[in-house]
Amino acid sequence: MNHSTPSSHLIPVTDSIASTGLGKEKGVIVVSEAVCQQIMGRADAFVAVQNVFSAMARHTAYNFPVIREAIGHADALYGFKSGFDRDGMVLGLKSGGYWPGNSEKQLTNHQSTIILFDPDTGKLASLIGGNYLTAIRTAASSAVSINHLARKASKTLGIIGAGHQSGYQLQAALDQRSFEKVVAWNNDASKLTKLAKICEERSLPFESVNRETLCAQSDVIITITSAFEALIKQEWIKPGTHIACMGTDTKGKQEVDARLFSNATVFTDELAQSITIGEAQHAVSAELIQSNDIIPIGDVINSTHPGRTSDKEITLFDGTGVGLQDLAVASAAVELAEVQGQANYFNL
Structure with missing residues (x-):
């Protein structure tokens, strides 16, 4: 797995699902936390995040209003981040939040799942573990800023x-x-x-x-x-x-x-x-x-x-x-999982 940052900009992580047809007839794609950690490297996250920042600036990708609330239980904050990237044809949301007591249970305090939908039909397309992806997309965001500004x-x-x-x-x-x-x-x-x-x-x-x-x-x-x-x-x-x-x-x-x-x-x-x-x-x-x-x-x-x-x-x-960062890395993870034979499929 290559963790280094690509020297060129705006390079697709892999061929898009739309162009390959992967997953179209196989049901809902599920990519677990373990698989995300295995297949998704820093270079992949960097490219995905940089591409979506570029699309946001061109106004071809949009974040929807964030919902973030205290649920009144376990001192948890829970919410949704969502959006649509017209260039990448990625539509979906990240659902999750912050549970401050999780560290005592040997769990990550931040817990999330990313859900992608088919932009053409609205059908559920993919479920992706979001904890590791949240960490690497946040790191990729600061890395993009360092790359361009430091x-x-x-x-x-x-x-x-x-x-x-x-x-x-x-x-x-x-x-x-x-x-x-x-x-x-x-x-x-x-x-x-x-x-x-x-x-x-x-x-x-x-x-x-x-x-x-x-x-x-x-x-x-x-x-x-x-x-x-x-x-x-x-x-x-x-x-x-x-x-x-x-x-x-x-x-x-x-x-x-x-x-x-x-x-x-x-x-x-x-x-x-x-x-x-x-x-x-x-x-x-x-x-x-x-x-x-x-x-x-x-x-x-x-x-x-x-x-x-x-x-x-x-x-x-x-x-x-932003939610589009999560959707970008999740979409890349789905593509990589399919190409590498690491995706699971379910008919719901």
Whole structure:
């Protein structure tokens, strides 16, 4: 399985199901969590996410309004993300949420399933395990931002957070630049051992540091936490830094100083989510920036925006996580499972 990032852009993961006819007469396709982990690599996720960001910027792919609610049981948040990609002919939704007590049960706190439908008929087409795919699509999103926005000479990578997704974020980021060192911070430093092991396996120096030191050293910073307060101050960020804010996906969450938005060129996956539930919500509400100051990352991918324009420019990517990302990686997983003979079929 190839986990590296393709050097070219907008390449299909495989031939589309529509062109191959795979699965059309075999019933509903089921791709399990185990199969997704076996067949879906970082390179596949990168291509799928980059393609859908491109389609979103061209307005040929649309996210539908997100539903996210506390269910009043097990402290769980549950919801739906959905959309339609006309270019890829992918229609569906991700159903799932966050169960904070799952770690005590040896389960992932985030649980989800992705459901795809035939856009021509509305019939159920596929059921795909969503936990692993959510992790790699989130990592692919920050990786796309690093690929297009970080300075080519970036040497030190900083990670804020050590939760379930942090390892995926680290691996995907390391594919994008020739980093020479990784520094990290977590509220409980003992949990950084997972990131340290990844760096050891890749022969990269790793150091646990405080947040101010991390910002002083890092050329690229990824925040991947569930914080409701700023963990990074504006004055800590040095010129030329690229920051990928990946943890804020709910009203009230916050990872970085809102004042930072005034000094940065800001990009996002989707504007509507960025200003309402993403990291930009605080800067917009404080009138530090306006919504039209925020640039879709797809515009950079499509070369309709230059992206970074100088080595001293601070760039910030607000990765809110959109349903189309989930549908894109799920569609790619279905194609790969069929091609590799790993798909199961059921008549429902």
